[in-house]
Amino acid sequence: MPKHLRLRLSNVVVVTLFLAVISAASANAQTPPGGYPPADIRYGAQIYSVQCTPCHGVSGNQINGVDFGSGQLRRAPTDQDLRTIVTTGIAGTAMPPFKFDASELAGIIAYIRNFRDYDAKGITLGDRARGKVWFEGAGGCANCHRVYGKGPRLAPDLSDVGSIRSADYLQRTLLDPAGAMLPVNRSVHIVTRDGKAINGRRLNEDTYSVQLIDDTEHLVSLYKADLREFTVVTTTTMPSYKDKASAQEQADVIAYLLSLKGLR
Numbered sequence: 001m002p003k004h005l006r007l008r009l010s011n012v013v014v015v016t017l018f019l020a021v022i023s024a025a026s027a028n029a030q031t032p033p034g035g036y037p038p039a040d041i042r043y044g045a046q047i048y049s050v051q052c053t054p055c056h057g058v059s060g061n062q063i064n065g066v067d068f069g070s071g072q073l074r075r076a077p078t079d080q081d082l083r084t085i086v087t088t089g090i091a092g093t094a095m096p097p098f099k100f101d102a103s104e105l106a107g108i109i110a111y112i113r114n115f116r117d118y119d120a121k122g123i124t125l126g127d128r129a130r131g132k133v134w135f136e137g138a139g140g141c142a143n144c145h146r147v148y149g150k151g152p153r154l155a156p157d158l159s160d161v162g163s164i165r166s167a168d169y170l171q172r173t174l175l176d177p178a179g180a181m182l183p184v185n186r187s188v189h190i191v192t193r194d195g196k197a198i199n200g201r202r203l204n205e206d207t208y209s210v211q212l213i214d215d216t217e218h219l220v221s222l223y224k225a226d227l228r229e230f231t232v233v234t235t236t237t238m239p240s241y242k243d244k245a246s247a248q249e250q251a252d253v254i255a256y257l258l259s260l261k262g263l264r
Contacts (some may be wrong), residue, residue, distance in 0.1 A: 003065055017182060023213055024190075036109075036110035036113055037110065037166075037167070037168030037171075038126065038168075039166075039167035039168040039170070039254065040106050040107050040110035040111075040166055040167050040168045041107070041110045041111050041114050041118060042106075042107075042124075042125060042126075042167065042251070043103070043106075043107035043110075043111075043166075043167035043254075043258060044106075044108045044109070044110045044111025044112070045099075045106030045111050045118065045125075046107075046125065046255075047104055047107055047108050047111070048108060048112070049109050051098065051108075052108075053055055054069065055094065055095075060112075060157075063094075068112055068115040068116075069115055069116045070116070071115075071116050073112075075090070079109055079113070080141050082112065082113075083105060083109060083111055086098050086100065086105065086108060086109075087099075087100065087105070100161075100263065101163040101164070102163065102164060102165075102166070103162060103163065103164070103165060103166045103167065103258060105168060106166040106167075106168075107166070124248055124251045125245050125251060125255070126248075126250075126251035126252040126253070126254055126255030126256070127251075127252050127255060128252070128255040128256040128258075128259045129256075130249075130252040130254040130256075131249075131251075131252035131254070131255050131256030131257070132256045134245075134249055134252055134253050134256075135253050135256055135257075138249075139241070139245065139249070139253060141253070144237070144238070145157070145158045147159055147260060148157065148160070148263065149168055149262075152217060153201075153213050153217050154201070154213075154215065154217065155201070155238065156185050156201075157262055158257065158260055159262055159263065160260060160261060160262030161257050161260050162257055162258040162259055162260040162261050163260075163261045163262060165257075167254055167258060170254050170257050170258070171200040171250065173238075173239060174240075174241045174245070174250055174253070174254070175241065175242045175250075176240060176242075177236050177238040177239070177240060178234070178235055178236045178238075181236055183232075183234065184202070185201070186202070186232050186233055186234065186236075187200060187201050187202070187232075187233045187236075188200060188201075188202055188210070188212060188230065188231060189229070189231045189233055190212075190222065190227055190229065190230055190231075191212075191227065191229035192222070192226055192227055192228060193226055193227065193228050193230045195228075198212075198214055198220060198222075199215050199233075200212040200213050200214035200220065201213050203219075207221050207224075208222060208223060208224055208225070209221060209222060210222055210224065210230070
């Protein structure tokens with residue numbers, strides 16, 4: 001075989017092996033062992049019982065050819081495949097499309113992937129009515145957060161938090177608020193050129209200006225050229241509820257927060 005053909009064949013083999021390794025790594029990364037947070041699995045179990053049980057049954061094997069307990073889904077080997085089936089349905093079958101939001105999708109996928117090993121008896125499920133009472137009372141959350149137009153603006157508005165945050169994220173925020181806080185929600189400490197100090201929560205920021213709501217709930221807009229100091233605060237005034245709320249209280253308030261889907 002001519003040398004130039006041997007080199008070309010060798011290159012093809014190397015590229016093929018490389019792509020195979022990448023593909024395998026990608027598939028494994030989509031469903032890592034133990035990679036589904038318990039809070040998402042619990043939430044998914046609740047969604048399944050309402051939305052999926054009428055057709056698939058409690059045991060997940062009520063439809064011929066489908067058995068969630070087997071751990072193998074012919075049509076959905078990856079999470080992306082499962083997400084597509086849930087959101088678009090399956091043409092020519094009784095499987096309809098579902099308009100789940102991000103948190104609901106995360107939950108239902110986590111639950112189905114753990115269907116075989118899920119122990120409902122050993123899981124603490126939350127009651128959103130109790131969670132609302134705790135949120136507005138003993139938890140003190142309503143002292144800073146606003147929900148459906150009611151409450152202060154010192155902390156992020158939670159009116160649609162159930163649509164954009166997963167159960168796992170909400171639980172991590174309860175236990176470690178500083179560690180789970182998203183950069184966009186961090187507060188800032190500002191000192192203007194004339195020495196005025198301002199503390200508040202950013203609402204918007206670009207290269208030249210910043211808009212925030214200060215700690216007295218006033219809207220403030222400033223040009224960065226007029227500032228002597230601009231510091232993003234990495235701590236938070238939100239306390240950790242790790243030792244301040246029981247497992248049931250945590251489950252209840254998470255159930256309540258997940259029910260906040262915005263005004264419709």
